[in-house]
Amino acid sequence: MKKINSVAIMGGGPSGCALATLLKRKGFNVAVFYLDNRPEIIVGESLVPAIIPMLKELGIEDEVRSYSTYKPGASVWVSKDEEATSPFSFGGGSLPPYAYNVPRVKFDKTLFDKAVSEGVKMFNLVARIEKTGQGDELKLSDETIAATGDYFKGQPDLIVDATGRARTISRFLDIPTKTGQRKDIAVFSHISGGEPIEPYNIHLHRLEKGWSWRIPLPGRTSVGVVINPEHLKEFGKTKEEQYDNYLKSEEVLKKFTANSKRETPVAQYSNYQLISQKMYGANWVLTGDAGGFLDPIFSSGLFLAIKGAFRLAKAMDEPTEASFKKYQKEQLLELKLWQKLVDTWYSGRLFTLFKVGQDRMDSRFGRYIGPHMQKHLTRIFSGEAVYVNYSRIFLNFVTGSMLKLMKIGGLNRHKTSDLAIK
Numbered sequence: 373m374k375k376i377n378s379v380a381i382m383g384g385g386p387s388g389c390a391l392a393t394l395l396k397r398k399g400f401n402v403a404v405f406y407l408d409n410r411p412e413i414i415v416g417e418s419l420v421p422a423i424i425p426m427l428k429e430l431g432i433e434d435e436v437r438s439y440s441t442y443k444p445g446a447s448v449w450v451s452k453d454e455e456a457t458s459p460f461s462f463g464g465g466s467l468p469p470y471a472y473n474v475p476r477v478k479f480d481k482t483l484f485d486k487a488v489s490e491g492v493k494m495f496n497l498v499a500r501i502e503k504t505g506q507g508d509e510l511k512l513s514d515e516t517i518a519a520t521g522d523y524f525k526g527q528p529d530l531i532v533d534a535t536g537r538a539r540t541i542s543r544f545l546d547i548p549t550k551t552g553q554r555k556d557i558a559v560f561s562h563i564s565g566g567e568p569i570e571p572y573n574i575h576l577h578r579l580e581k582g583w584s585w586r587i588p589l590p591g592r593t594s595v596g597v598v599i600n601p602e603h604l605k606e607f608g609k610t611k612e613e614q615y616d617n618y619l620k621s622e623e624v625l626k627k628f629t630a631n632s633k634r635e636t637p638v639a640q641y642s643n644y645q646l647i648s649q650k651m652y653g654a655n656w657v658l659t660g661d662a663g664g665f666l667d668p669i670f671s672s673g674l675f676l677a678i679k680g681a682f683r684l685a686k687a688m689d690e691p692t693e694a695s696f697k698k699y700q701k702e703q704l705l706e707l708k709l710w711q712k713l714v715d716t717w718y719s720g721r722l723f724t725l726f727k728v729g730q731d732r733m734d735s736r737f738g739r740y741i742g743p744h745m746q747k748h749l750t751r752i753f754s755g756e757a758v759y760v761n762y763s764r765i766f767l768n769f770v771t772g773s774m775l776k777l778m779k780i781g782g783l784n785r786h787k788t789s790d791l792a793i794k
């Protein structure tokens with residue numbers, strides 16, 4: 373790998389801007405290619421506590437706090453009337469016991485402005501890439517270079533793809549991907565009115581079909597539904613009709629969104645769980661969603677996007693084939709571990725655990741294991757469960773072997789498949 377002095381980052385979202393800031397601090401010449409046409413609302417509004425140390429390191433936590441709601445925990449509704457709340461303080465680990473729910477457009481601007489204030493050069497244009505003909509080596513097109521006023525004095529030494537789900541380099545090079553089993557879509561919007569959420573936890577609802585989120589933002593609530601598109605079709609032709617009618621007819625959502633008003637257009641996202649199997653090449657590397665993204669159930673996306681930027685910046689301390697290989701390995705492993713956790717939601721194992729917990733609450737065993745369970749389950753929502761070996765092993769056990777053993781022993785009367793997300 374050639375010596376790296378200059379870096380071109382395609383994509384001015386959270387991962388691209390965080391990386392730009394970190395690399396600038398390390399003395400690289402960094403330019404970001406960004407687009408100015410952000411929609412009115414963007415998904416990715418609920419942060420997890422695991423992101424907080426990175427916001428601090430970037431020096432943006434105070435600004436983020438100033439326009440966000442303070443998120444002290446997560447509440448899961450197994451059905452209309454069964455709720456389990458996990459304040460982050462129950463997690464008891466090394467993370468702060470809070471996070472924020474962020475208006476995304478403002479959050480992205482904070483990261484963008486930070487990069488600018490650190491001296492990152494911003495170009496408001498789509499960077500075009502071409503093959504050089506040397507293996508998978510890439511270059512910026514002549515027009516792109518011309519538009520940068522020779523900022524790179526030739527070509528940049530490294531091209532980073534931070535274009536999110538556009539996945540510019542992966543698509544261009546046709547990199548193999550791993551997709552998940554589910555083919556859901558998400559429709560979401562911001563509403564006013566409806567049932568207030570206090571404290572400002574994220575609320576996740578298991579629905580008859582699919583699931584939904586309610587995220588309390590200042591003055592509004594973000595309401596999103598993740599569902600198989602076939603289920604939605606019967607509710608109307610346009611995404612607005614489908615969203616509005618679904619909210620009015622789904623029993624759980626009807627209860628929480630009665631008397632509400634939709635304040636924004638409806639945005640729709642498809643393509644769930646897609647991971648590139650190669651994260652770097654001769655002179656390029658992928659970060660954030662451009663490298664891989666997962667189902668959003670545990671709000672891990674922004675944390676992973678920014679953590680990827682931190683990990684890549686570390687690899688750039690001594691940019692060698694070995695350091696990029698390590699980066700790739702760690703990124704792929706991390707996505708795999710999160711995916712395992714996500715599976716417990718869809719398979720119904722997490723809900724079965726909740727039900728079994730309720731049944732056994734008054735037994736000696738229930739009283740003994742209850743607090744322990746609560747601690748490690750909370751860590752799913754704080755982001756810590758993936759990184760603390762004990763939590764990972766414990767959760768694997770309680771959502772797997774323990775439920776099976778209890779079933780055999782007649783202590784688990786629930787059928788996991790009945791609680792799976794349809």
Ligand SMILES: Cc1cc2nc3c(=O)[nH]c(=O)nc-3n(C[C@H](O)[C@H](O)[C@H](O)COP(=O)(O)OP(=O)(O)OC[C@H]3O[C@@H](n4cnc5c(N)ncnc54)[C@H](O)[C@@H]3O)c2cc1C
Nearest residue numbers: 383385386387416417418535536558660661668673674677
């Ligand atoms: C339904 C849903 C709900 C979600 N909810 C949450 C949540 O609650 N919490 C959470 O943390 N995460 C959530 N996420 C995930 C989160 O939104 C993403 O993981 C996060 O935005 C990834 O950041 P990024 O910087 O990698 O990509 P992006 O945020 O997508 O940023 C990429 C940027 O690149 C720009 N771009 C694209 N192509 C080009 C180009 N050719 N040239 C220049 N610029 C380009 C785009 O305009 C964009 O600004 C959710 C995702 C979905 C789909």
